[in-house]
Amino acid sequence: MSIEENIRKIKNSIPEEVTLIAVSKTKPVEDLTAAYNQGIRDFGENKVQEFLDKYDKLPKDIKWHLIGHLQRNKVKYIVGKVHLIHSLDSIRLLEELEKHYKAGEMMAQALIQINIGKEESKTGIYQEDIEEFLEACERCNNVKIKGLMTIIPQGDEESCRNYFKETKAIFEQLKLRKFNNIHMDILSMGMTGDYEIAIQEGSNMVRVGEGIFGKRNYNNK
Numbered sequence: 001m002s003i004e005e006n007i008r009k010i011k012n013s014i015p016e017e018v019t020l021i022a023v024s025k026t027k028p029v030e031d032l033t034a035a036y037n038q039g040i041r042d043f044g045e046n047k048v049q050e051f052l053d054k055y056d057k058l059p060k061d062i063k064w065h066l067i068g069h070l071q072r073n074k075v076k077y078i079v080g081k082v083h084l085i086h087s088l089d090s091i092r093l094l095e096e097l098e099k100h101y102k103a104g105e106m107m108a109q110a111l112i113q114i115n116i117g118k119e120e121s122k123t124g125i126y127q128e129d130i131e132e133f134l135e136a137c138e139r140c141n142n143v144k145i146k147g148l149m150t151i152i153p154q155g156d157e158e159s160c161r162n163y164f165k166e167t168k169a170i171f172e173q174l175k176l177r178k179f180n181n182i183h184m185d186i187l188s189m190g191m192t193g194d195y196e197i198a199i200q201e202g203s204n205m206v207r208v209g210e211g212i213f214g215k216r217n218y219n220n221k
């Protein structure tokens with residue numbers, strides 16, 4: 001199926017209040033343009049250099065989402081260019097964002113990445129470390145926390161559903177509390193293989209790559 005057909009199909013199958021992010025990592029600018037022409041304005045990239053190349057070549061009304069682990073030495077390149085950072089995964093990164101956004105007199109918007117499956121291969125905050133992390137967020141002035149993001153462990157439908165439920169429960173608990181700088185509005189969970197389950201379990205932002213653009217070929221990079 002074409003990019004256009006994939007987008008039409010996904011948009012028809014998800015509620016209007018769920019934001020669809022087209023994850024365009026490794027894909028050429030022409031593919032992003034095809035998605036743009038189909039009405040997509042939210043694009044997800046995971047590498048800063050690739051994001052910057054595409055940022056320069058594509059229309060300025062695109063909202064760019066950084067979804068991959070962000071190295072602290074790359075923060076200075078993204079200030080003012082990224083709409084939402086999904087992968088805030090350490091206090092040191094938080095402090096680096098605060099420093100550079102303050103210097104640029106800008107506001108960063110970020111999601112706290114939760115490592116819900118406690119996988120060592122993934123970054124993200126463990127559930128038991130969230131309180132300490134929130135305290136650090138409250139001390140910031142130039143980083144606004146908009147919600148949570150998670151990448152769940154691979155597994156069958158029941159396993160996916162349980163990890164989504166656990167993340168949603170954390171999200172709802174935090175939503176009840178009052179914080180400085182922190183508003184639990186966005187719950188970013190669900191990818192090509194599981195976004196429908198994620199939405200059923202309360203996601204309001206899904207990150208779909210292969211389901212829109214087709215298989216990624218890393219060897220071509």
Ligand SMILES: *Cc1c(COP(=O)(O)O)cnc(C)c1O
Pocket residue numbers: 023025046067068151191192193207208209210211
């Ligand atoms: C690549 C990626 C996606 C998209 O994955 P697909 O399976 O292609 O939909 C979503 N989220 C993150 C963090 C990713 O790195």
